Amino acid sequence: MTPANPVTSATSRSKLALRGDLLDFTASPAWGQLDSPAVRFQPDHWLLIDEYGRIAGTQGQEPDASWTKQDHRGRLILPGFIDTHVHAPQLDVIASYGAELLDWLNTYTFPAEQRYADPALARRGAARFLDALLAHGTTSAVVFPTVHKVSAEALFEAARSRGMRLIAGKVLMDRHAPDGLRDDVAQAERDCVDLIQRFHGQERLAYAVTVRFAPTSTPAQLAMAGALCRADASLYVQTHVAENRSEVEWVARLFPAARSYLDVYAREGLLHPRAVLAHGIWLDEADRAVLAESGAQVAFCPSSNLFLGSGLFDWVGARAAGFAVSAASDVGGGTSLSMQRTLADGYKVQAMAGQRLTAWVALHAATRGAAEGLGLQHEIGHFGLGTLADVCVWDWARGPVAEARFEVARELHEKLFAWMTLSDERNLVTSLVAGRTRYQRPT
Template sequence: MNQEHAWRSAIMHCIANPTEVGTDNAYEYYPDGLLVVENGLIKAIGHAEELLPTLAPETQITHHPDGLILPGFIDTHIHYPQTDIIGAYGEQLLEWLNKYTFPEEGKFADKHYATEVAKRFLDELLKNGTTTALVFGTVHKTSVDAFFEEASARDLRMICGKVLMDRNAPDFLTDTPESGYQESKELIEKWHNTGRLHYAITPRFAPTSTPEQLALAGKLLNEYDDVYMHTHLSENVQECEWVQSLFPESKHYLDVYDHHNLLSERSVFAHGIHLCDEEMQRLADTQSSISFCPTSNLFIGSGLFDLAKADLFKVNVGMGTDVGGGTSFSMFTTLNEAYKVTQLRGQNLDPIKSLYMATLGGAKALQLQDKIGNLAVGTEADFVVVNTQATPLLKTRTERATSIQDTLFALMILGDDRAIQATYSHGQCVFQNT
């Protein structure tokens, strides 16, 4: 049976970092394009008039004349157990954790509860066009099992990890260095590289792990050379001061993780707002990445990420929604806030750079650029069909667009989940806006 299927629409994807090669060399755009998929992989991409004659007669073609096909979005930092506390009112980071986050995460000892939240969480990601995410579980092993079971059932490329937290947290949310190490090891053996799933070693952040636990996290990272490390870094001024008091021998916040061998090309640090030059350089030297989480940074009042500084030091940056401190699952909304953060920094965020960070840049942060992040031939067919006329305002704005950059910018500023017509993972439709 022929497994070939083609989608005809405007198509756009990034092929390089605009900061490195220039905006015009960083993307490919086909105003009337064709994306050909076979057995879950991209077989061809190009202009429709050139590719249509090459198709087998029985190939099914789906046409979206008002659509724009983009790669599936990649969320490099999000907490699935915080799905139901999104939009919780009025606290900064440390107070927010104690008032909202920790009580909610305590519920994830219950496998049934964790499974129901995981289902809703994945539904939200897919209706917003996000096909891959780097995800926090809770301290409970069951929370990670529940998440991976649901992601596996949908054949999604997802990364998750059990939180490591052995101090400065409620008793019902703490493990020990030894139990955290052992349970993480068991989860790695069970889930890492199973299907399209991967594991991330996940210390919550330096204040909630003892040096002994951080050392064992570093040991795990060394024992499994292709697992990820996912944590928070330099989000809040008060947090940074707390880290310095807990680890007085460290030069700075990043040095705590560095001392415990947690920096690597597979390490992703959420936020990175208050970093000195030395920290930026060290991230670059180790090929570690930052997840830029603008909706969360603004909502919790943490500060304004310095994207230009990260680019100067050649630190790879992906986008993160950081739900539930972040206020939207939508990558369009997240890029909207990212643009405003850079404006407040006196910088300017080009829409091509925005799309890069939400797709190929995220894939590079996860060392998955050979599989996802753009629509190159041979990569997995994770893509989104965007309806550029999804709302009356978006329709009138995009009809006036003079370039693909202008269309993208309109989607960034005016788009949300309503603009996602369909989401495909591994060539299969996993969301359809009816």
């Protein structure tokens, strides 16, 4: 895929300078290290965004009069968050009561997704979903629509109109799903090929071969998905793996020749550096080695894992095995699009295993780390020269409890950890996508 050039002279505008406390990462922070050289913190600095929406640098002194200036001194400025696993149609079922994964799908998810066969509803849903992401400080995402081609079309078109980096694809699902949510191999392949030709590599859009999860695809459909990947190595893959023990047992019955759940995907060529696998809780040592060798990443979805009672992901084990981990909300199993809430839940999951997740490792997984896992570090996730200015401005603290905590916080990690734990979308002041304001908090 040829790298996109999403900002051209036709969309040029004034140069913009944002003043505030700039924080991003230059490398991957070590586990447990509070004073990390990977952190780049520039308090009370200016972030310069050129007329094409790209980062032109940072500086301590006020820029000259050729720049349009926004003074956010005393506020935190971060790269926009990257959510590596989230379901657009599941805003309709967020916070639904009392189900584990398989019951959740049948009771809540599948009925909600059936409605997205309606083109008008799909368009409204896509717009609402992307605007909600931007209002939570997420500027890029890897997204599941539904099995309906129109739902993917609506999502791509809505992302294009907002200038967002979006990775998505029509869901593949030809068995173990209700009427209205099953496709067939031949039609699904035609739909994928058409969507790839129309959207993949166009502006900031990319196509992901999207297998719902192994139980809802026949071996023939999985083979077709693998063939698409072999035909074009620039395509992404997104799917679920080893989220729930009952699910793992079901996969073992459906695919008796496979060594493991993960092996179902490996056999079809669906594990490669552009593959994003959600959850990965119930993996063994051999699975972890396969992931590391393939270059695929796991999207850690702590809020969803806790809410559905799926299990506790071993992040330390993942790092030891050598495969990448990014952070994901997994709405609607997850209970919020807020990446801070997601990461705060991630801390709790790791604490249950006797590990302590630093703010640095957590925030890196939702910014530069996610970008690197997706092969997009040239474009998003940090404030390096030439990256697109997907940027969010945050209040350090809102409300008496957070404000009191921030006043007594001493060193930088303590401040960021308190911010990660106590803040949410209410702290967001503005979201910029390629230098354009796409969300502004009401005054």
